[in-house]
Amino acid sequence: MDKTVNQKAWFMLIPVLVLVGFSAVIPLMTVVNYSVQDTFGQNVFFWAGTAWFEQILHSPRFWSALGRNLIFSGLILAIEVPLGIFVALNMPKRGIGVPFCLVFMALPLLVPWNVVGTIWQIFGRSDIGLLGWAVDAIGIDYNYVSDPVDAWITLIVMDVWHWTSLVVLLCYAALVSIPDAFYQAARIDGASRWSVFRYIQLPKIQHVLLIAVLLRFMDSFMIYTEPFVVTGGGPGNSTTVLSIDLVKMALGQFDLGPAAAMSLIYFLIILALSWVFYTVMTNHEARQ
Amino acid sequence: MARIDLDHIRHTYTASPKSEADYALKEVDHSWHDGGAYALLGPSGCGKTTLLNIISGLVTASEGRILFDGKDVTRLSPQERNIAQVFQFPVIYDTMTVFDNLAFPLRNRTMPEADVKRRVDEILAMIDLGDRAHRKARGLTADQKQKISLGRGLVRSDVAAILFDEPLTVIDPHMKWMLRTQLKQLHRQFGHTMVYVTHDQTEALTFADTVVVMYDGEIVQIGTPEELFARPKHTFVGYFIGSPGMNVVPVTLDGGTAHVDGEAIALPAPPRERPQAKTELGVRPEFVRLTRDGMPFSIDTVEDLGRHRIVRGHLGAHAIAAVVPENETIPAEPRVTFDPAGINLYADSWRMELEG
Known part of the structure; x- marks a missing residue:
């Protein structure tokens, strides 16, 4: 049977094309436009070719900021994923504890990023912050404003506080969907607690866990607000991640060309790493 | 292999049971012989899975003790x-x-790897999955997966008992028959105590030497398939076993005669007791005769099943089913009589013994 071909159907796509055009393609092309030109304002532009890209890729400042991003994402994934699984495993599966735990876990996720930053900025201060004061009081020299290690610890603890809940909630949802018969069979088979986790729980939460890892990686790699509010990238440049450096360059130094080139590189890195994650995930599933 | 004694077991899922109705499992006091093949038969929600889980230890009974070969295992995992x-x-x-x-x-019980291999290969051959032994279990079909579950149940040769909780529900009919036959063979070969929970009477009657019928949290009858058919102890057993189930008609008793809607039915013998309770007469369709004389009967439907026909009709206000062999004709204006050999009497749903 022949199908009627009607090319007019393409017109149906116009609204979505317009929307995507204005929200994504046009702004992105503006950035592309800046990245290959030089300007001193007054809408005067000079062709710069790939000069800005070369400059960024050769600048130690870019590579060290990228390094900080990778270390930050690596550390928070290494803490939040195991901790999230551990908390999810220990949450009650039924009874009145369930709604209490769920609300308690959802709370940090509901706080806006800049508020989280402000909370920890004050919380960690050694003069008026409860945490900073208490840590100093027990004899540990802690000051995130002057000590790079303390600044990093503060940022990581803050991120763990803010986002572990996401991993917990996703894993918990997968865990409660495992039928009781699996646990009963494991008891009959004489499985140890570790075997139950390794052969029943882990395979069942694997899918959501990969989604959680992907979300947390992308989010943490693009982190801006919290370090901006808490440390402002300091002390020195010790917590200057790519996004903070980018804003410094674009708005602080008004180097629009290099900043645009850097945004594109930053964008491509995130795209490439997300693609790698996605491919690894789907290949892993296909093999099974 | 073990003999299993249930010593006044009761179970409730509520914290503070107030009445008998709060018990998912009413008092069970019963022994399962070493090497017996038992079926626990009953409708959904009758407590059969609860009883099974109490035997296996997944559920700890609220009251009573459970003994394996005389050893108290009530609190054991x-x-x-x-x-x-x-x-x-x-x-x-x-x-x-x-x-x-x-x-x-086997590995969880730290069996030597050589023995594990020997044992698993035996089971693989039995469940016919030898060619897939080294494939991931994930991609298999539902009945292959269930065969693995069955295999895991059978793989240990030293178990006290093997319990089956409606294991063939997801298996297709042909395979069902094969696996049931294999289970039966296995039972003969190794003599494990086996308890098989099902709501399918065919499965129960073919698998088990002894069938335990449960209803509403209580064991109503324990017996061989023949006993359950010929002398149901409770009207529920009459309904549940047999196809169609037993006809049950409310009657009033007067010595050796039962009266239903002004019609008199002669009993083989008068009942031993004269209970004040609600009395009923039960007769299986196989013992209902359609004749030219007897009690008035109106036919509603006739189902022809080849070897026999099932005639459904009414005796007064009471629905009655009768099984008529294919070579017998149904009279044009049929009336109905009950074969005295198939008459059972019930007081408050429990069977009454007759004199003699």
């Missing part, structure tokens, strides 16, 4: 009781191969 259990829906370890799935219960 399933592993310490050394029980195997197969569940209604396939439980497999997704990330393991078929072989590892079957080896899992």
Whole structure:
């Protein structure tokens, strides 16, 4: 049977094309436009070719900021994923504890990023912050404003506080969907607690866990607000991640060309790493 | 292999039971002989799975004791009781191969790897999955998965008992028959105590030497398939076993005669007791005769099943089914009589003994 071909159907796509055009393609092309030109304002532009890209890729400042991003994402994934699984495993599966735990876990996720930053900025201060004061009081020299290690610890603890809940909630949802018969069979088979986790729980939460890892990686790699509010990238440049450096360059130094080139590189890195994650995930599933 | 004694077991899922109705399992006091093949038969929600889980140790009974070969195991875990259990829906370890799935219960008990291999290969041959032994269990069909679950139940040869909780629900009919035959063979070969929970009377009657019928949290009758058919102890057993189930008609008793709607039915013998309770007469369709004389009967439908016909009709206000062999004709204006050999009397749903 022949199908009627009607090319007019393409017109149906116009609204979505317009929307995507204005929200994504046009702004992105503006950035592309800046990245290959030089300007001193007054809408005067000079062709710069790939000069800005070369400059960024050769600048130690870019590579060290990228390094900080990778270390930050690596550390928070290494803490939040195991901790999230551990908390999810220990949450009650039924009874009145369930709604209490769920609300308690959802709370940090509901706080806006800049508020989280402000909370920890004050919380960690050694003069008026409860945490900073208490840590100093027990004899540990802690000051995130002057000590790079303390600044990093503060940022990581803050991120763990803010986002572990996401991993917990996703894993918990997968865990409660495992039928009781699996646990009963494991008891009959004489499985140890570790075997139950390794052969029943882990395979069942694997899918959501990969989604959680992907979300947390992308989010943490693009982190801006919290370090901006808490440390402002300091002390020195010790917590200057790519996004903070980018804003410094674009708005602080008004180097629009290099900043645009850097945004594109930053964008491509995130795209490439997300693609790698996605491919690894789907290949892993296909093999099974 | 063990003899299992249930010593005044009761179970409730509520914290503070107030009445008998709060008990999911009413008092059970019963012994399962070593090496017996038992079926627990009953409708959904009658407490049969609860009873099974109490035997395996997944549930600890609220009251009473459970003994394996005279040893109190009431507080022991399933592993310490050394029980195997197969569940209604396939439980497999997704990330393991078929072989590892079957080896899992053995390796957890630190059996030497050579023995594990020998034992698993035997089971693989039995469930006919030898060619898939080293494939991941995840991609298999539901009935292959259930065969793995069955295999895991059978793989340990030293278990006290093997419990089956409606294991063939997800298996297609042809395979069902084969697996049931294999289970039966296995039982003859190794003599494990086997308890098989089902709501399917065919499955129960073909698998078991002894069928335990449960209804509303209570064991109503324990007997051989023949006993359940010929002398149901409770009207429920009459309904539930047999196809169609037993006809039950409310009657008033007067010595050796039962009266229903002004019609008199002669009993083989008068009942021993004269209860004040609600009395009923039960007769299986196989013992209902359609004749030219007897009680008035109106036919509603006739189902022809080839070998016999099932005639459904009414005696007064009471629905009656009769089984008529294919070579017998149904009279044009039929009336109905009950064969005295098939008449059972019930007081408050429980069977009354007759004199003599």
